[in-house]
Amino acid sequence: MLRAILTGFPVLVLCVALQAMFVSASLRGYAYFQANPRRTPITQWSYVRALSAVMLLMLLGNFLQMAAWAVLFLLLGEFNDYSTALYHSAVNFSTLGYGDIVMSPRWRLLGPVEAANGILMFGVSTAVMTAAVIDQLKFSRAKNPKNAPP
Template sequence: MPMHLLIAAPVMLVCLVLQVVVVAICLRRYARYRRRWEVRESLWVDIALLTGVMLLTLLCNFAQIGIWAALFLMLGEFKTFMPALYHSGVNFATLGYGDIVMSERWRMLGPIEAANGILMFGMSTSLMTAAVLDVIKSNMARLSEESRT
């Protein structure tokens, strides 16, 4: 198990840094565009902002799945990238199909990737929740102002 953690630690660190960078970029861009469009808020602006955040976080998660797949290839667990990517996606999303199983030597990397994946999806979910709550708050404030006038 310690060897598995030593092998997985750099990959988990890369995934964490990638996720944090994407979250920071999304938050900054979201705040910038929200400020810019505040005067003429519309349903389409909300849709565009939420879609952008969702797509960026999803692409980030796909990239992390690819990083784990590359590790599995480097360890010789798979001969080609596509089965490694599929297996990685199943682990990262914590599906646990079990239709493809790694060798006994590296099998513990699956649960480690699953733990990493659930944390990264949690970060993506919290970012989306923050964006949705901001849209709700912004719309409530706008409606409140309209009712005053």
């Protein structure tokens, strides 16, 4: 049991670092968008583009984390091909838990470790996207106080 946790720990640390990089990039890009409204007029479509960029960056970060776990599964000899390892990783990371592909008893505990990693990282991604939406609502209200709810 301890062997599986210690084996997964470096990938877990890598995932935290990847998430931090993608959160930072998303928030920096979004802050740049908000701070430079003169370059492009602020319209509904500019909001849609900004939020879409944040969402896509966060999804890309999560996908790269799934890919990192899949590489670990291949290195451990759990799967013969990358596509199966990636599928299993995505099922674990997203906490779906289909159970159609099961790892060997020796490394089976890596599944819940990856699931814990995934649910935490999806939570962080959701928080970043929610923060961007709330910021856009505040910006809209400040720009157009007539449309603000009572």
